[in-house]
Amino acid sequence: MASTDITNVLLSGVGGQGILTAGRLLALAALHRGLDVKMSEVHGMSQRGGNVDTHVRLGETVPSSLIPRGGAHFLVSFEKLEALRYLDYLRPDGVAFVNRLEISPLTVAIKQPSYVDDVDGLLEQKAPLLLWIDGTEMARTLGDLRMVNVILLGALSTRLPALAEADWEAAIAERFAKPKVREAVGAAFLKGVEACPAP
Amino acid sequence: MKELMLGNEAVARGAYEGACAFGSGYPGTPSTEILEYLAPYEEVVVQWAPNEKVGLEVAMGVSMAGARALVTMKHVGLNVAADPFFSACYMGVGGGLVVVSADDPAMHSSQNEQDNRWLAKAAKALMIEPADAEEARWMTRAAFALSEEFDSPVLLRLTTRICHQTGVVNLEDPEPRPEGKYKKDIPKFVLLPGHARLRRHEVEKRLLAATALGNDSDRWNPIFPGGGDVGVITSGVAYDYVRETLPAASILKLGLTHPLPLERIKKFAASVKKVIVVEELDPYLEEQVRAAGVAAEGASLRPYFGELNLPLVEEMLLGEAKEKVTISLADVEIPRRPPTMCPGCGHRPIFKVLRDKRIRVMGDIGCYTLGALKPLGAMESCLCMGGSIGMAEGLDRFGGEGVSGRVVGVIGDSTFFHSGLTGLIDLVVNGSSATILILDNGTTAMTGAQPHPGSGVDIRGGEAPRLDPAEACRGVGVKRLVVVDPYDMDNFEQVLEEELAAPEVSVIIARAPCVLNESVVFAPAVELDLEKCNDCGLCIRVGCMAIRVVGGRPEILADLCNGCGVCADVCPEEALAIPEPAET
Incomplete structure (x- = not known):
């Protein structure tokens, strides 16, 4: 099984944004489809406000868990700067889903700029294909900021033909036991789908 | 039944399936989740120890009582527990004893990246190394019986990318608990010099017997025959990258890595034209393979430290990486985002x-x-x-x-x-x-x-x-x-x-309680009056994520601020203030 038969999804953002849960849902959906899946994640020190990345790889057989730089089919970023940092993981035909959110890294001096100038322009110029997602705003409207991760997954699902609607439903049902939460998560997922009409 | 599991979760599952009666350890990345995932199995007594040494000592008592025990720690934790670990290898066990060392190549969350495979060799313990979550499950399960068969603690050596890798795991029913019981045996368990000298012989006998197992075992040390001139000897997470790089090559995958099955290694080497050893961190396998007279390459083809990954292993085995980086970030300065104390931290x-x-x-x-x-x-x-x-x-x-x-x-x-x-x-x-x-x-x-x-x-x-x-x-x-x-x-x-x-x-x-503790009640976000602010930067020098600089002026991020008031205390202009609580 060559690596070309594996779909690579890299999720990036800032510790505490729900990235692990997003990766887990994606992996569960793949398992429901009957695919092999491996995921690599970060725990520990970097979670204290540092940048985090979760690698998810799905396919018939997936031997290793880390996506090579230049090998990601999809980059799903929860924060703009963390989209830029991981952008070179994308293949030349890769797609970046970027949540419209800026979280400044710790600023250590008043004379130091907190953020990159024109990050939007840089991302648009460098990404092969970039899809902006107003995930944070949509989650705020839904009344739960934690839903950003599910909204982004909904967006990703529109470009991931390997997984069907039933796989996502099964993943959400397995991860969220309470019917009320499951319903809210399902609704947020749909918002993400709607935000990303198929090309 | 198939289930998705984190590597550490799979270790816990394997311990449960292997009739483990007791789990202890001290938290340390990347090992921490093992005990947390073991705790829900009500059949197992699970407890945090004040440190790794004490955890291992309690586990040795459990083992002497005839029950199976697991002790978890990060690599540097084994330094703390090294004293009981080395001597436990002379004593041997009653019930199976598995010691987990979770190493952290590339130092994601550690002060060094020591390769603890050397400690198994130095202590003369048996050592096993899984390559993914499913192997973490079955190897942990099998480790208890292995420990009992060879009368030795077993070092289960993990690395960050095994601990924190999620994969598909096949669940099995647990084994019945062995009917072990306490047996007084002073020459075995009291390491007076006279007794220890006798035990020293037992240690060597055990290692010879375990070497024989390793030489014969397709389960622990499988050979995957393949084509091409190159044969690869590998273990742990490195196997994953080798498998993906050369799906059709001859591979000797070592799961039992101390003692090494040198006869099997020689036999494998004789079946290929060229041997390459692919392993993470020190040339632990390579040095022993070469000392046994097998011409092999390895560390000279890779960085001597840090983590392996797919492109590095492709460079080792194919001469170049398959995927090319096509997006350049060389012209942008991306600010680092190092970890930092939480807003409101005491x-x-x-x-x-x-x-x-x-x-x-x-x-x-x-x-x-x-x-x-x-x-x-x-x-x-x-x-x-x-x-x-x-x-x-x-x-x-x-x-x-x-x-x-x-x-x-x-x-x-x-x-x-x-x-x-x-x-x-x-x-x-x-x-x-x-x-x-x-x-x-x-x-x-x-x-x-x-x-x-x-x-x-x-x-x-x-x-x-x-x-x-x-x-x-x-x-x-x-x-x-x-x-x-x-x-x-x-x-x-x-x-x-x-x-x-x-x-x-x-x-x-x-x-003051940790602000991650849910019972900590936060004040409303600090308010900033920019008319009073003279941009002196003292609040920035407090180092809080909830204050950033926009156009040379501070700004409070209300979503992140939890009103601890430290920035307000340091502000000489009284531009920062905790708002008066609203009437309720």
Whole structure:
């Protein structure tokens, strides 16, 4: 099984944004489809406000868990700067889903700029294909900021033909036991789908 | 049944399936989740130990009682537990004993990247290395019986990318518990020199027998025959990259990596034209393979340290990586996003004061180690668990003018219970006048809020005795002890000066719950009046994620701020203020 038969999804953002849960849902959906899946994640020190990345790889057989730089089919970023940092993981035909959110890294001096100038322009110029997602705003409207991760997954699902609607439903049902939460998560997922009409 | 599991979760599942009766350990990335995932199995007694050494000692008692035991730790934790570990290998076991060493290549969350495979060889323990989550499950399950068969502790050596890799795991029913019972055996379990010399023979016999198993076992050390001239010898996570790089090559995958099956290795080498050893960190396999007379390459083809990944292994085996990086970020300066203390953290005001007063801080291991980073920059050493206390004594004695009398050892509460007490005894009995600051937030925060002896809860959330670090200090002879509120910086500064001036050991305990603790109630976000602000930057120098700079002026991020008020306290213009509580 060559690596070309594996779909690579890299999720990036800032510790505490729900990235692990997003990766887990994606992996569960793949398992429901009957695919092999491996995921690599970060725990520990970097979670204290540092940048985090979760690698998810799905396919018939997936031997290793880390996506090579230049090998990601999809980059799903929860924060703009963390989209830029991981952008070179994308293949030349890769797609970046970027949540419209800026979280400044710790600023250590008043004379130091907190953020990159024109990050939007840089991302648009460098990404092969970039899809902006107003995930944070949509989650705020839904009344739960934690839903950003599910909204982004909904967006990703529109470009991931390997997984069907039933796989996502099964993943959400397995991860969220309470019917009320499951319903809210399902609704947020749909918002993400709607935000990303198929090309 | 198939299930998705984190590697650490699969280790816990394997322990449960392997009829493990007892689990202990001390939190440390990347090992922490193993015990947390073992705790829900009600059949197993699971508990955090104050440190790895004690955890292993309890487990040895469990093993002597005839029951199976698991002890978990990160790689440097095995240094702490090395004393019982090395001698346990002479004693052997009763019930199966599995010691987990979770190594951290590339130092994602560690102070070094030591390769603990050497420790298995030095201690003469059996060692196994899984390559993914499913192997983590079955190898852990099988490890208990292996331990009993060879009368040896088994070192289960994991690495970050195994611990924190999620994959598909095949669940099996648990084995029945073996009917072990305590058996008095003084020559085996009392390592007097005369007994130990006899046990030494048993150790060598065991290693010969385990070598024979390794030479014969397709299960532990499978050979995947393939085409091409190159044969690869590999183990652990490196196997995953080799498999993906050369799906059709001849591979000898070693699962039992101490003792090494040298006959099997020679047989494999004879079947291929060229042998390449692919392993992470030190050339542990390679040196032994070459010493056995097998011509092999390995470390010369890869970086000598850090993690492996697919492109690196492709370069080793194919000469170049398959995927090319096509997007260049060379022209952009992307600011780093290092970890930082949480907004509202009680450590921050402490380090703000220590920095401003130019105190020499001998630090320790925990979230507060981040006090060494800018803009606080108020920690000047961090050696090992508990190291702050002894180092403070040494520097205070020999630092000379401007240093002696201005030294503070800073240690967290979990670290203090782990290995601070013996250091403190040294200070007391040797007449030191150093000052020790215990940052008491009630939890083991950096690894994800595990309880410790001062937390008052156990791993399952049940009530447990709560030890007070202040009582512990008094108990070992500390006479000067003050408890302060870390957010009251003026008071802390005054107490600090008094205690630094005192001619004997003093302990200051700064007590405030960790802000990750759900019961911590936050004030509303601080409000900034930009008309009063003169852009002096003092609030920025407190180092809080909830304040950033926009157009050269500070801005409060209300979503992140939880109103601890430290920035408001340092503002000379009173531009920052906690809003008055709204009428309810």
